[in-house]
Amino acid sequence: MNCQFNIRKNQTFVLGFSLFLGTILSGITGLSVSPIQAHEQQHHSSSSDHKSIAIPPGQPIPKVDLIVHPDARQGWNLELKLTDFQLTPENINQVSDSYQQGHAHLYINGKKVTRIYGNWYYLSELPPGRHEIRVGLTGNNHEILMIQNQEIGDTEIIEVKK
Numbered sequence: 120m121n122c123q124f125n126i127r128k129n130q131t132f133v134l135g136f137s138l139f140l141g142t143i144l145s146g147i148t149g150l151s152v153s154p155i156q157a158h159e160q161q162h163h164s165s166s167s168d169h170k171s172i173a174i175p176p177g178q179p180i181p182k183v184d185l186i187v188h189p190d191a192r193q194g195w196n197l198e199l200k201l202t203d204f205q206l207t208p209e210n211i212n213q214v215s216d217s218y219q220q221g222h223a224h225l226y227i228n229g230k231k232v233t234r235i236y237g238n239w240y241y242l243s244e245l246p247p248g249r250h251e252i253r254v255g256l257t258g259n260n261h262e263i264l265m266i267q268n269q270e271i272g273d274t275e276i277i278e279v280k281k
Contacts, residue, residue, distance in 0.1 A: 171270070172262040174218050179203040180266055181219055185254050185273035194243045195277065199223060199235065199254060208236035210259040221258040223272075227251070247281040 174180055181204035188196040207220045215221075223235040228251050233240075235254065242252070255272035256264045264271045 170262050171265045172218070172258060173265045173268075174271075178218050181256050181264060181271055183223065183254055183256055183271065183273050185252065185275050187252065187275045187277060190241070194241060197225070197235075197240045197242055197252065197254070199238050199240075201238070204256055206236055206238070207259060212261075213259050215259045218258070218264065221256060221262075221264070223254045224257055226253040226255070229253075245277060245279050247279045250277045250279065251275075252277055 182202040183204065184200040184202075186198040186200065188198060190196050203219050205220050206222055208222060210220065211222065225232045225235050225240065227242075227245075234257075251274060253272055253274040255270050258264060
């Protein structure tokens, strides 16, 4: 799904100070401050800090459908429609035998922004341009859920006009 949105003049955005600072430091020093980018290029997975785990045969395969809704005032409301997966923030950081429980990770342009514990997440403004919004399903102990060597997730594109 491709979405086009216009941002009104004189609006500001907060994408995350650490992402902004990391981008600036990376440009100045020439050093990458994020191991995520290198891992994505090598393994097409969204995070190198977490182990991945394949859903075994015979287990239900979780699915996530990411839907982007423009907010009436500003920004976007992200909706996660889940199949065979339950968000269980009360069990975070615990080892589990279930492949159908956990949380989601939100990535913007390949960089992890936050964990998502509910079916809705508000995303404030983005700067003008094309932005890849991705969610990936993760187990309670932060294992990236995989099927056929692919991370279980969904991606949408937001085009923000100047």
